[in-house]
Amino acid sequence: MAYTEHELEQELKDKEYEYGFYTDIESDTLPPGLNEDIVIAISKRKNEPDWMTEWRLEAYRHWKTMAEPNWANVGYEKPDYQNISYYSAPNKKPKYESLDEVDPELLDTFNKLGISLDEQKKLAGVAVDVVMDSVSVATTFKKNLAEKGIIFCSISEAISEHPELVKKYIGSVVPPKDNFFAALNSAVFSDGSFCYIPKGVRCPMELSTYFRINQAGTGQFERTLVIAEESSYVSYLEGCTAPMRDENQLHAAVVELVALDNAEIKYSTVQNWFPGNKEGKGGVFNFVTKRGLCEKNAKISWTQVETGSAVTWKYPSCVLKGDNSVGEFYSIAVTNNFQQADTGTKMVHLGKNTKSTIISKGISAGQSQNSYRGLVQVNKRAENARNFSQCDSLLMGNKCGAHTFPYIEAKNKTAQIEHEATTSKIGEDQIFYCNQRGIDTEKAIALIVNGFSKEVLNKLPMEFAVEAQKLLEISLEGSVG
Amino acid sequence: MSLKDKLISSFLAFEENIDLENDIHTQRDSAIKYFENTGFPTKKDEAWKYTSLNSILKEDYSIFPKKEFALDYKDVKKYFIHDIDTYTIVFVDGIYSSHLSSTTHDKFDACLMSSALNKAKYKSIIDTYFNKATPEDSLVSLNTAFTREGAYIRVPKNVAAEKPVQIINFSTGSETALMVQPRNLIIAEDGSQLQIIERHQSLTDNAVLTNSVTEVFVGKNANVDYYKIQNDKTSASLIDSTYVKQDRDSVASVHTFSLGGKLTRNNLNFYQNGENINSILKGVTILEDKQHVDHNTLVHHQQPNCESHQDYKGIFSDKSVGVFNGKVYVDKIAQKTDAYQSNNNILIDDTSTCNSKPQLEIFADDVKCSHGCTIGQLDNEALYYLQTRGIPYKEARALLMFAFANNVLDSVKIPEIKKRITKQIALKIGVELGFDL
Numbered sequence: 001m002a003y004t005e006h007e008l009e010q011e012l013k014d015k016e017y018e019y020g021f022y023t024d025i026e027s028d029t030l031p032p033g034l035n036e037d038i039v040i041a042i043s044k045r046k047n048e049p050d051w052m053t054e055w056r057l058e059a060y061r062h063w064k065t066m067a068e069p070n071w072a073n074v075g076y077e078k079p080d081y082q083n084i085s086y087y088s089a090p091n092k093k094p095k096y097e098s099l100d101e102v103d104p105e106l107l108d109t110f111n112k113l114g115i116s117l118d119e120q121k122k123l124a125g126v127a128v129d130v131v132m133d134s135v136s137v138a139t140t141f142k143k144n145l146a147e148k149g150i151i152f153c154s155i156s157e158a159i160s161e162h163p164e165l166v167k168k169y170i171g172s173v174v175p176p177k178d179n180f181f182a183a184l185n186s187a188v189f190s191d192g193s194f195c196y197i198p199k200g201v202r203c204p205m206e207l208s209t210y211f212r213i214n215q216a217g218t219g220q221f222e223r224t225l226v227i228a229e230e231s232s233y234v235s236y237l238e239g240c241t242a243p244m245r246d247e248n249q250l251h252a253a254v255v256e257l258v259a260l261d262n263a264e265i266k267y268s269t270v271q272n273w274f275p276g277n278k279e280g281k282g283g284v285f286n287f288v289t290k291r292g293l294c295e296k297n298a299k300i301s302w303t304q305v306e307t308g309s310a311v312t313w314k315y316p317s318c319v320l321k322g323d324n325s326v327g328e329f330y331s332i333a334v335t336n337n338f339q340q341a342d343t344g345t346k347m348v349h350l351g352k353n354t355k356s357t358i359i360s361k362g363i364s365a366g367q368s369q370n371s372y373r374g375l376v377q378v379n380k381r382a383e384n385a386r387n388f389s390q391c392d393s394l395l396m397g398n399k400c401g402a403h404t405f406p407y408i409e410a411k412n413k414t415a416q417i418e419h420e421a422t423t424s425k426i427g428e429d430q431i432f433y434c435n436q437r438g439i440d441t442e443k444a445i446a447l448i449v450n451g452f453s454k455e456v457l458n459k460l461p462m463e464f465a466v467e468a469q470k471l472l473e474i475s476l477e478g479s480v481g
Numbered sequence: 482m483s484l485k486d487k488l489i490s491s492f493l494a495f496e497e498n499i500d501l502e503n504d505i506h507t508q509r510d511s512a513i514k515y516f517e518n519t520g521f522p523t524k525k526d527e528a529w530k531y532t533s534l535n536s537i538l539k540e541d542y543s544i545f546p547k548k549e550f551a552l553d554y555k556d557v558k559k560y561f562i563h564d565i566d567t568y569t570i571v572f573v574d575g576i577y578s579s580h581l582s583s584t585t586h587d588k589f590d591a592c593l594m595s596s597a598l599n600k601a602k603y604k605s606i607i608d609t610y611f612n613k614a615t616p617e618d619s620l621v622s623l624n625t626a627f628t629r630e631g632a633y634i635r636v637p638k639n640v641a642a643e644k645p646v647q648i649i650n651f652s653t654g655s656e657t658a659l660m661v662q663p664r665n666l667i668i669a670e671d672g673s674q675l676q677i678i679e680r681h682q683s684l685t686d687n688a689v690l691t692n693s694v695t696e697v698f699v700g701k702n703a704n705v706d707y708y709k710i711q712n713d714k715t716s717a718s719l720i721d722s723t724y725v726k727q728d729r730d731s732v733a734s735v736h737t738f739s740l741g742g743k744l745t746r747n748n749l750n751f752y753q754n755g756e757n758i759n760s761i762l763k764g765v766t767i768l769e770d771k772q773h774v775d776h777n778t779l780v781h782h783q784q785p786n787c788e789s790h791q792d793y794k795g796i797f798s799d800k801s802v803g804v805f806n807g808k809v810y811v812d813k814i815a816q817k818t819d820a821y822q823s824n825n826n827i828l829i830d831d832t833s834t835c836n837s838k839p840q841l842e843i844f845a846d847d848v849k850c851s852h853g854c855t856i857g858q859l860d861n862e863a864l865y866y867l868q869t870r871g872i873p874y875k876e877a878r879a880l881l882m883f884a885f886a887n888n889v890l891d892s893v894k895i896p897e898i899k900k901r902i903t904k905q906i907a908l909k910i911g912v913e914l915g916f917d918l
Contacts, residue, residue: 071527378856380831395846398813408837409531410856413828417856419839425846 030087036060039187042087046156046190049163059176059186066180072342073371073403076311079250079285086188086221145203151196152207155223158194165196169227173256173293173319181252182289185221189254192222197232197263206461208237224255228263228298235266235461249274249284251309257292257300261322264299265292268460269316270468273308280338280367283310290314296322296351303459305468306333306343315373317346320354320382327356330456332468335368335400344374344391344405349382349415358389361453364400371403378415385412391421394452484538484660485520489513491544492626505598505628508612512625519619531804531836532775537718537744540688542660544627552651552684554581560682562647565897567678569647570632575661577630578651589673591646594631594664606635610668614696614724614752621722624662624694631664631693636673638700645676645895650693652717654685662692671700671728676895680710683717695723699731701755707735708898712905713742715770722748729755729784736893737764738902739774740909750779753787753815760789763889765902767882767909768801768833775804782815791822794886798829804836809850811843818845822852827859827885859885879910 030041039060043053068078145152151162159166176186197203228234238255251273259265267290276283286309292300302316318327329345347356356376364370370393378385393402404421426448434444450457460468482490492513496506521538522529552573561569568591571581577593584592597603598611615621632648652659669675683689699705711719719742725733739745751760766774780789795803805824826835839852859881867877886906893899 393843395843395848398816398844398846400846401842401844403843404839404841404852406837406839406854408835408854408856410826410828410835411833412831413833413858414831415828415856416858417854419837419852419854421839421841421852423841423843423848423850425848 030085032085033082034060034084034086034188038086042188042190045087046159048156048159051163051167052159055171055176056187059183060188062177063180063183063187066183068180072313073369073373073405074311074313074340074342076285076340081184084250087190144205148201148204149198150201150203151194153194155189155192155194155225158196158225162194162196165227166194166225169256169258170223170225171256173258173291174254174289179289181287182254185223185252185254185289189221189223192224192253193226194224195226195234195236197228197234199229200231201229202232203234206235206237220249220251220253222253224253225258226256226265226267227258228260228265230260231262232260233264236268237461238267238269251284251286251288253288253290255288255290255316259292259294259298259300259325261296261298263295264301266301266461267292267303267316269302269304269306270460271304271306271308271312274310275308275339276310276337278337278366280310283339284308285310286312286314288314290316291319291346292317292327293319294322294325294327294354297324298322299326299328301328301330301459302345303330303456304332304343305456305460306331306341309341310339312339312341312343314343315345317348318356319348319350320356320385321350323351324353325351326354329356329358329360330459331360332363332453332456333361333370333372334363335365335370337366337368339366339368341369342371342373344372346375347377347387348375349378349385349387352381352383353385354382355386356388358387358391359455360389360391361456362391362393362402363396363449363452364393364402365396367399369401369403371405372421373405373407375407376409376417376419377407378410378412378417380411382412383414385415385417387415387417387419389417389419391419392452393421393423394449395423395425484540484542485516487542488544488623488627489517495545495627505607505611509626509628512622515617515622516619516626519622522619528777528806530838531802531806532744532746532773534744537688537690540658540690542658542688542690543656544660552578552581552653557581557651557682557684560649560651560680562645562678562895562897562901565645565895567645567647569649571649571651572630572661572663573651574653574655574659575630575650575663581649588640589634589636589642589675591632591634591642594633594666595629597633597666598628603633606668610666610696610698612696614698614726615694615722616724616750618722618748620692620720621694624664624692624722627662628664631666633666634675634677635668636670636675636703638670639672640670641674642676645678648677648679650681650691652683652685652689652691654683654687654689656687658688658690660690660692662694665693665695667695667697667705669697669699669703669705672702673700674704676706676708678708678710678895678898681713681717681719681721683714686714686716689717691717691719691721693719693721695721697723697725697733699725699727699733701728702730703728704731705733706894707733708893708895709735709737709747710740710898710902711738711742711745711774712740713745715741715743715772717742718744720746720748723750725749725751725760727751727753727755727758727760730757731755732759732761734761734763734892736889737776738905739764739766739768739776740905741768742772742774744772745774746777747775748777750781751789752781753783753789756784756786758784758787760787761892762789762791762793763892764793765886765889765906766793766795766797766803767886767906768795768797768803769799769909771800773802773804776806777804778807780809780820782809782811782818782820784812785814785816785818787815788819789821791824792889793824794889795824795826795835796829796882796885797826797833797835800832802834802836805854806838806840807852808840808842809852811841811845811848811850813844816845816847818848818850820848820850824852824854825885826856827882828856829858875910879907882906882910
């Protein structure tokens, strides 16, 4: 039977969130609300040193003076920041040495995700720092990494064990006063990951974390800090799914990357939080600040597959400070039903001979709105800066929207900047061509969407590509074969 | 007193001064109120992100020119496109200059806004068209509040205007600082044709601020071709807002040549109200010496099967700033839209800046929308190639710059304008090309 675009649309609409389950682990939750006492309480609970408490308080005081921004092309009901519980930690908190000790319920959760720790362990060298509701409960392969001098732990552990590193770098790329959500995060971040690669070390495995928002009504505020010393290399993966919840959950993370001279950081994200049901009810608010700093000859590469969240507001950026540094951004953003995404990147060229590449693919279906917003800035001293940007949008159905807001600013005559954007739908002729050759419409659409996103999917590390494919399937089921 | 306060307090005096019938009084009233509430735009407004009006608003502008200033034709002849026969509507310091103008009421009307506003026979037209294409905007409101003079052109059904119409605004500097607010209304009825050339020219080094608003209505099957020549002194600033409303099967094109002026802001909006409409927006910008030009365009596709083409080229040197902020908006029902937007820029040196923000907002799925934007420099290899063939460096550069700007000049339909712009560009680059493009 012929599979029409209309049927696809219908199927997309009816598609429910497959991963909507909820792990029943007792949590130790602070009462909702935000004031200096709460900030101090979070800091106390995590046994942080005084300088950290003070740092949080300063961020909080500044946050109080800031207004929530509203320039993004998204509409949503602003969360009541006094009605959110800012801390929730799993109660049973033993330090696991092996998987056997891990709460079976937790393991079950990951089994449902199809990415069990067992499997992960067997798979070629993926160390998983599992963040379950803000506090790290399991860290594997730590010993392996420690031999190389690599520090990979939760940020709270890093604060107590490597304060000199944290003190030096935290807030150096995303200052606490950077924006509303970064300030909020700086004040109340509960946990996150910390990664330090020493000089000249090539991290032998892909480092990865899985974030889950698990406790109803608790926003999750992770803080990730990745430091790559001179001539080192690390590939970092981050992936997330969240259980189905009716009320909106706020997620305001901060990710900071520091790539010193000749270092390379590859940061990949697969995001599949609950996008809300097909009436647009519920879903996660994803307001994330991600930024990387490149010193001389350094390279930072962001790859993201965004399929979830009701509202996404996220611009992984690169500050190309050192000469010859390289920034890359590869993104697929899929929106369906009532999802809204305003995502893109910022490439700030400061050093000479800096290069940046932006490839952004947006797919909108249902009644969703998908925006690309990007900044390419070439400063006066950035001789021979080079940028190439390409933003393609694919529209499925005529109830959705695709928007492009590129900002291009050049102050140096040697700058070479190219920006291209296209918007299209899947052509009837393309489908007809496939049909002629015996490929049915469903497969044809799958083929075309796959081809459309291939440039970005190719950039994902092997371990992630499988999952990314899976997430695309969920978001646009019936279209990916 | 800030300029805003001065304008608001002058408004009452202005209303008393002019012997208008108060037909548009309520419009003026609500317009000044709107302006009072919003004030001048600042860099915090997204549409004004890259352009600050602060430097031009601090002058103490006189809002009503004190006396009429007579100009001799031979002194200002060079500012006219004089080698072809045209109708001309000339204003000196915002006041109509009858001896420099040649208006008509023959086959079509090319006359004055003041008479259109005052005479009873135009009342129905003013009611239908005046202030109907403009969006809510503080600068437009300011202009509406102070509307008194400007060009009024109306081409009746199925008439082709036999000559182009030139609208020229001179400022003479009889005041130390002058603010003028011309208001033009252009109506091309169904099946008509019209060509317009518009120019703002200051004759002194005294500061001039022009806040001009033009409404253009293009009827079914009509064709309007509009040329804006902006080559003013570095003491003169221009805020030009042009709103074009098109009916089905019509074609409208606006060419903007920004070659000078202290600060120039072009708000150019097209609204497509029918099917099979074609809108063409083209511009060449060549700047130096701290000049600032901001092109802010919008094409709103409201109906299916329409086209729009935007092509803006910029060459910037010596502390100049170029801004392009283009927007294509495609409504849900505007299927089969074909919209193209291109912005190419060359930075000659490191003191100049270029900011570009080409935007697409698309709500229909069966469309072909694309945009491209580049910032770069002249191709060194092409330059070398020309030099090896005996073309001196300077001429070779000029040639390449011409080539760069050429496809905008290509679509200019009046040869004299093309010739003149070519000359002006050559003059700017400082070479004798020895041929016409």
